[in-house]
Amino acid sequence: MDWRQWHQRYDDPDSALSRRLEAVQAYVRAALDGAPAGTVPVVSLCAGQGRDLLAVLEDHPRAADVRARLVELDPELAATARARAPEQVDVVTGDASLTDHYDGFVPAELVLLCGIFGNIADADIRRTIAAAPQFCRTGATVIWTRHREDPDLVPTMCEWFEEYGFEQVWLSDKDAGFGIGVHRFTGVPQPLVKGQSLFSFVPGGA
16 A cells, blocks of 8 residues: 555545545544643544644644644655644654554543554454553543445444443444544543554555
C-alpha cells in the first residue's frame, strides 16, 4: 500500500475517504466540546497527516487545553503532520502499535484509532480493543474506523468494545460507504503495559 497516495483521496471532496474524515472530525469536535475542564489528553495511533485532529484544533475553543501524541510510521506523512501541528501536539515517527509511545499521554480523553482496523488481522483488532482501557480515562471517547465489506466484522467489534467496558455512542450506517464507530469508556482505566506490540499491518483497505 502506497500510504502517501492513499492520503491524496482526502483532497477529493466527493471521495468516501473525504466524507469519512468529515464525520470523524465532527466527533473529534464533539469530544473536545464535552471534555472536562483542564488538560485534554489525546492520542492518535497511525495518525497519518494528523487530519482527524489538527483541522479541528485550528478553530476549537479548547485547542489550548489539548495535549496530544500522534504516532505515524511513514516519515513523510509524519513530517506533514508535524509541520501543521501546534506546539502542544507531539508527533512521533514510529510504530504506532508499540505501547511505549503513549507513556505520559494516557489515560487520555480522546483516543483515535482511524485507518487501523481494516489493515490488521481480526485477532489483532480484538487485542487492540482489549488494550483500549489502558489508553482511556473514565468517560473517554474512542473514535475508530473499519470498512463494512462482507464479512462485516463491525457488529462483532462493537460487542468486543462492550466486553471491555465501552458503550456505543454512534455507528455509521453500513451503506454509508465507510465505517466509523464512536464509543465511550465507562470502566476503570488500566495501567499502561509498556513493551507491548498490539498489531501489525496486513494487506487490506482502511
